[in-house]
Amino acid sequence: MKKEEKKIYLDLIQNLKLNNPVLVSYITNFIETYDGTNDKEFTMLIFGFLNLLNSHEEVSVRAKGFDKLLEIRKDFDKKLEDMEDEFEEEMNPMPAAASSDVEETTQ
Amino acid sequence: MTNTAELPSRDELVEKVGPPLHQEISRTYQVSKNEGEAFKTGAEMLKAVLQERGSDGKLYDQKQFTKLHEGNFQRGIDILQPETDSSGRYPPQMFYIPVYKRGFLGRKEETDEAMVGIKLNNDVNNPDKNTVLMYQVKHKNGVISANSAKKFLVSTEDAVTKGMQEGKGRGKWFRGELTVEQYNNKYAKKDSKYWASERRIRKLEIDPVEEAGRREEVLKRLEGYYVEQLAEYDKKTAAEIKKSAAEAEQAKLTGIENQRKLIVGLTDLLKTGVIQRVAAERMIKELGLEGVVDVDKLIAQAETQAQSQDGAVKVEIDTRRDELEAENKELKSKLQKEITEGRKREQDLERQHKEQQENYEKQAKEWQDQLQKTQDLMKAIESRLAEQEKRAKEREAEIAKAMKDKDEELAAQKGAAIKFATLALDLKNQLNELEKKSAQNGGVGGNVNPPEGKVIEGQFRDITEATPVEVPPPLSQLA
Numbered sequence: 001m002k003k004e005e006k007k008i009y010l011d012l013i014q015n016l017k018l019n020n021p022v023l024v025s026y027i028t029n030f031i032e033t034y035d036g037t038n039d040k041e042f043t044m045l046i047f048g049f050l051n052l053l054n055s056h057e058e059v060s061v062r063a064k065g066f067d068k069l070l071e072i073r074k075d076f077d078k079k080l081e082d083m084e085d086e087f088e089e090e091m092n093p094m095p096a097a098a099s100s101d102v103e104e105t106t107q
Numbered sequence: 108m109t110n111t112a113e114l115p116s117r118d119e120l121v122e123k124v125g126p127p128l129h130q131e132i133s134r135t136y137q138v139s140k141n142e143g144e145a146f147k148t149g150a151e152m153l154k155a156v157l158q159e160r161g162s163d164g165k166l167y168d169q170k171q172f173t174k175l176h177e178g179n180f181q182r183g184i185d186i187l188q189p190e191t192d193s194s195g196r197y198p199p200q201m202f203y204i205p206v207y208k209r210g211f212l213g214r215k216e217e218t219d220e221a222m223v224g225i226k227l228n229n230d231v232n233n234p235d236k237n238t239v240l241m242y243q244v245k246h247k248n249g250v251i252s253a254n255s256a257k258k259f260l261v262s263t264e265d266a267v268t269k270g271m272q273e274g275k276g277r278g279k280w281f282r283g284e285l286t287v288e289q290y291n292n293k294y295a296k297k298d299s300k301y302w303a304s305e306r307r308i309r310k311l312e313i314d315p316v317e318e319a320g321r322r323e324e325v326l327k328r329l330e331g332y333y334v335e336q337l338a339e340y341d342k343k344t345a346a347e348i349k350k351s352a353a354e355a356e357q358a359k360l361t362g363i364e365n366q367r368k369l370i371v372g373l374t375d376l377l378k379t380g381v382i383q384r385v386a387a388e389r390m391i392k393e394l395g396l397e398g399v400v401d402v403d404k405l406i407a408q409a410e411t412q413a414q415s416q417d418g419a420v421k422v423e424i425d426t427r428r429d430e431l432e433a434e435n436k437e438l439k440s441k442l443q444k445e446i447t448e449g450r451k452r453e454q455d456l457e458r459q460h461k462e463q464q465e466n467y468e469k470q471a472k473e474w475q476d477q478l479q480k481t482q483d484l485m486k487a488i489e490s491r492l493a494e495q496e497k498r499a500k501e502r503e504a505e506i507a508k509a510m511k512d513k514d515e516e517l518a519a520q521k522g523a524a525i526k527f528a529t530l531a532l533d534l535k536n537q538l539n540e541l542e543k544k545s546a547q548n549g550g551v552g553g554n555v556n557p558p559e560g561k562v563i564e565g566q567f568r569d570i571t572e573a574t575p576v577e578v579p580p581p582l583s584q585l586a
Contacts, residue, residue: 004379005376005379005381008372008375008376008379008381009372011372012368012369012371012372012375015368016365016368016369017361017364017365018365039381039382040382040386043376043381043382043386043390044386044389044390044393047369047372047373047390047393047394048393050365050369051366051369051393051394051395054362054365054366054369055362057358057361057362058355058358058359058362060358061351061354061355061357061358062351062355064351064354065347065348065350065351065352065354065355066351068347068351069344069347069348069351072340072343072344072347073340073344076336076337076340079336080333080336083329083332083333083336086329087325087326087329090325
């Protein structure tokens, strides 16, 4: 493959606003070291990969937001649990707990 | 009729079909006719396990039972890692959790009860199917027996671990925590005057209406807290959704922009002939821009760019040439300016050098004059010092001479004194001789005693016995 051709791909990647330097470095390295002859399939691969990366950006942002929402929910649940404990402590200040729902068998 | 002798033993069954599954054990427990029967089954299982492990029921023996307490509840029974025996099976593992009570001033003390757990290890890879038998037992100095079991429960490793970590509901039982009722009935009444007093106060002084009021008060307070937390949760969630939406929108816009750039790249590839129409169509399809981007237009655009490229290159060369000429002119002008400035700087430097040289010469002359003056002064000082030295030597000679004269004078005086003393001694001796002779002559005509002979004798004695004259040392020595 000609150097000029590779340069087209590399310039294109450099111009894209991709926030994944690791994957970008993989693909640029791959382009620089490619010495095959199947130019058409190579071009398809590069464009397919770049399109995938491009789509990944939006999905990644949404996933991050979803994780953050889960975290907020977890924090809220923890506060509710603390509130339950506080209620139990307030109503049963004795050293042992107030109730037991153990399904034990007694002699 | 079944011959019991032909029935396989428990060990043989285990060997043949493996340990009983949790489902089987649980099912047996659930279909027991009544609680008493279920409990009996549980006690028998405890007995069987103790026998199989060769345990004598010593809770405090770490080789038999692992102690779990508040400090390691978070790890739960995970700390009991299953180990294979010589036959490759996973034998049951036993642990216990002390049951605590509050002693005087709320101090924590172990009671004579404990929660004993037996992890059967019938499915070590699936904690939710690994059976754990839990017993509440009574012990005496840490020793239990199968008959000491009070309560019994069939559970799983998963459930027990979760119960220990959470400590709620059934978990309290797994953690060995007593209910208020259990505590009051077993310990508060007889073991702790403090808590007995508390209990009495609670029983006698708090009426149900007041208790209900307190409950309402607590609930109201917690409700306020809940509303606050809920509002905060809503606020945080809304903010995060807004933020995520904005970021996603931005990412979407970036994605669209990137797709445009990919199309530009595609055009470049078409233009340079790297790809053909079919490949371009496939790529547009891959990019999801089918119907949005027209391949024909793209090819036409690429061809237009390629055709206009020659003309563009010519224009570019002309432009570049003009730019180079302008740069050249500017460089020449700059160079001329620098040469002029360089000459001027050179003249300035020469003038400065000359002035500096003059200054150096003037300074050197001043230093020479100063040196001459200093040398003259030194000569004068040397001359004066020589004269002073000469005078000092003369004075020294005079003093030495005077000292010598004085020494001689003193020596003469000393010699005279010695001579005089010698003469006095001789005279005394002579007089003594004369007295002796006069005495021998018997006084005939020999009244030679002088009338004031004593006086004379006394005078001689005074002279001979006088303190010798101290002769001062010569002046030369004093000097």
